[in-house]
Amino acid sequence: xxxxxxxxxxxxxxAYPPVAVTVDVVTFTIVDDQLQILLIRRGQAPxxxxxxxxxxxxxxxxxxxxxxxxxLHEETGVTAEPRHLEQLGxxxxxxxxxxxxxxTVAYWAILANLPEPRGGGDAAEASLFSVVMxxxxxxxxAFDHGKIIKEAVERVRSKLEYTTLAAQFCPxxxxxxxxxxxxxxVWNARIDPANFHRKVTTSPDFLRSxxxxxxxxxxxxxxxxxxxxxxxxxxxxxxxxxxxxTDSEDEPPEEPPNRSDRx
Amino acid sequence: xxxxxxxxxxxxxxAYPPVAVTVDVVTFTIVDDQLQILLIRRGQAPxxxxxxxxxxxxxxxxxxxxxxxxxLHEETGVTAEPRHLEQLGxxxxxxxxxxxxxxTVAYWAILANLPEPRGGGDAAEASLFSVVMxxxxxxxxAFDHGKIIKEAVERVRSKLEYTTLAAQFCPxxxxxxxxxxxxxxVWNARIDPANFHRKVTTSPDFLRSxxxxxxxxxxxxxxxxxxxxxxxxxxxxxxxxxxxxTDSEDEPPEEPPNRSDRx
DNA sequence: AGGGTTATTGTCAAGTTGGAATAAATCGGT
DNA sequence: ACCGATTTATTCCAACTTGACAATAACCCT
Numbered sequence: 412x413x414x415x416x417x418x419x420x421x422x423x424x425x426a427y428p429p430v431a432v433t434v435d436v437v438t439f440t441i442v443d444d445q446l447q448i449l450l451i452r453r454g455q456a457p458x459x460x461x462x463x464x465x466x467x468x469x470x471x472x473x474x475x476x477x478x479x480x481x482x483l484h485e486e487t488g489v490t491a492e493p494r495h496l497e498q499l500g501x502x503x504x505x506x507x508x509x510x511x512x513x514x515t516v517a518y519w520a521i522l523a524n525l526p527e528p529r530g531g532g533d534a535a536e537a538s539l540f541s542v543v544m545x546x547x548x549x550x551x552x553a554f555d556h557g558k559i560i561k562e563a564v565e566r567v568r569s570k571l572e573y574t575t576l577a578a579q580f581c582p583x584x585x586x587x588x589x590x591x592x593x594x595x596x597v598w599n600a601r602i603d604p605a606n607f608h609r610k611v612t613t614s615p616d617f618l619r620s621x622x623x624x625x626x627x628x629x630x631x632x633x634x635x636x637x638x639x640x641x642x643x644x645x646x647x648x649x650x651x652x653x654x655x656x657t658d659s660e661d662e663p664p665e666e667p668p669n670r671s672d673r674x
Numbered sequence: 675x676x677x678x679x680x681x682x683x684x685x686x687x688x689a690y691p692p693v694a695v696t697v698d699v700v701t702f703t704i705v706d707d708q709l710q711i712l713l714i715r716r717g718q719a720p721x722x723x724x725x726x727x728x729x730x731x732x733x734x735x736x737x738x739x740x741x742x743x744x745x746l747h748e749e750t751g752v753t754a755e756p757r758h759l760e761q762l763g764x765x766x767x768x769x770x771x772x773x774x775x776x777x778t779v780a781y782w783a784i785l786a787n788l789p790e791p792r793g794g795g796d797a798a799e800a801s802l803f804s805v806v807m808x809x810x811x812x813x814x815x816a817f818d819h820g821k822i823i824k825e826a827v828e829r830v831r832s833k834l835e836y837t838t839l840a841a842q843f844c845p846x847x848x849x850x851x852x853x854x855x856x857x858x859x860v861w862n863a864r865i866d867p868a869n870f871h872r873k874v875t876t877s878p879d880f881l882r883s884x885x886x887x888x889x890x891x892x893x894x895x896x897x898x899x900x901x902x903x904x905x906x907x908x909x910x911x912x913x914x915x916x917x918x919x920t921d922s923e924d925e926p927p928e929e930p931p932n933r934s935d936r937x
Numbered sequence: 938a939g940g941g942t943t944a945t946t947g948t949c950a951a952g953t954t955g956g957a958a959t960a961a962a963t964c965g966g967t
Numbered sequence: 968a969c970c971g972a973t974t975t976a977t978t979c980c981a982a983c984t985t986g987a988c989a990a991t992a993a994c995c996c997t
Binding site: 603605606609610624627628629630631632633634648651 | 953954955956957958961962963964965
């Protein structure tokens with residue numbers, strides 16, 4: 412970064428342009444067999460009363476990730492640490508905030524077993540919303556948060572293909588059915604149980620058997636083996652999402668990453 | 675973003691913390707059968723004399739991507755438009771710049787047929803460096819630019835697996851051998867010509883035959899068919915990089931994309 | 938014509954996938 | 968105790984993909 416640049420109109424390294432840097436967090440969880448995100452209702456202008464991502468200013472001696480975690484906790488009352496926190500991208504279109512130039516660094520997180528959010532800090536209210544509602548634009552969102560959320564949804568969907576992140580949506584110990592349900596909910600697609608079972612059990616160190624099985628439920632059925640997550644972070648040969656009938660996308664939008672994302 | 679947050683120490687939306695936002699660009703090109711990146715030599719403190727990524731302040735009414743392109747052109751004298759420009763990530767560790775808090779949004783770009791950089795703006799010098807040199811830490815780099823470059827290299831490597839971006843390193847019309855060479859250079863691995871040929875020709879709309887063939891070279895050899903890039907942006911079933919003897923990585927580092935990056 | 942070089946096509950065994958069938962382990966009801 | 972229903976786990980098979988390598992094609996030079 413040669414930001415000692417002195418363009419024709421003459422910047423000085425200390426006379427930096429007035430820009431505010433914020434962080435925003437798209438927090439995913441699965442509740443009621445639906446992929447949901449955590450939003451807060453804005454208590455102040457602009458966009459007062461609209462739903463928005465939790466987030467806020469980065470403090471002078473605070474790292475970006477640190478700021479993201481702090482704002483998540485402060486504004487939503489969530490005390491649990493996210494199972495995963497990852498940078499999504501930075502949004503800095505000049506007029507995305509009416510008050511001044513604001514560049515926001517967006518993060519996305521996975522939170523399992525989310526306790527009911529209670530709204531802390533100065534956020535009036537915090538609540539979970541199904542991503543299908545957001546994808547249908549059924550919600551009035553503040554700023555460009557609709558765009559950010561859609562890009563986060565695409566990121567989490569594509570990350571399930573080649574990483575072992577799906578297990579982070581599950582409790583510490585889980586069955587293969589539960590894990591499959593994560594994929595089905597996030598991808599909004601049906602997955603063949605037998606093939607899924609074969610795939611995840613042969614993927615090296617994706618799952619570790621605890622030796623236990625579930626105690627069978629009321630309706631009967633063979634008890635399922637119980638697993639915990641292995642140490643592998645990537646799946647050698649990715650799972651594929653086949654286009655589901657309800658979900659009609661042919662070409663994924665720009666920036667699925669880093670499958671990169673595989674990486 | 676609820677950056678109406680008023681933390682205990684009392685922020686006001688207009689009394690934003692003093693942060694500078696810059697952009698930096700990692701520009702890749704292939705010259706002399708090597709993956710190379712474009713760096714400038716810093717003419718001012720801090721890190722005067724060190725090599726750094728081209729970049730600089732984002733101007734008040736300028737988009738981030740726009741700023742990245744401007745700085746690339748201003749500081750390196752490159753006039754050609756990049757074939758690809760994509761956000762890599764944002765780096766904002768509190769003391770990454772000794773002068774003040776600077777958050778930088780990093781981009782990476784592909785530039786084919788790079789004309790010799792001449793160093794423009796106030797950059798003393800601009801030059802290409804092989805990524806193997808940078809990966810070996812053989813170069814004194816400014817700030818955290820070494821880290822940024824390494825993450826960009828991993829990103830471009832993983833993106834070749836599942837996208838058709840490799841063609842952007844080639845001239846508008848090229849042969850399959852040239853395309854294969856791109857993969858071999860970027861991945862630092864040998865690729866079987868026959869299997870590669872089969873793979874790229876069967877991948878839907880990756881390549882379009884122009885009908886022409888090369889006029890044979892001095893050394894002889896069968897003339898190669900000439901192709902231009904198709905419209906497909908993704909490869910249905912990814913190419914795999916097998917660990918090469920010289921390049922020993924077992925687990926890819928965090929955040930390859932996307933295979934999103936996948937996004 | 939013959940040997941060298943590069944491009945392209947073909948072959949084959951090994952592995953992977955999707956789909957369906959089968960087996961295993963439990964339930965509740967009779 | 969047995970039967971059907973239910974859920975999980977395993978097996979089978981045909982279609983496809985991959986990697987390694989052989990064979991062919993089309994050109995050079997001598």
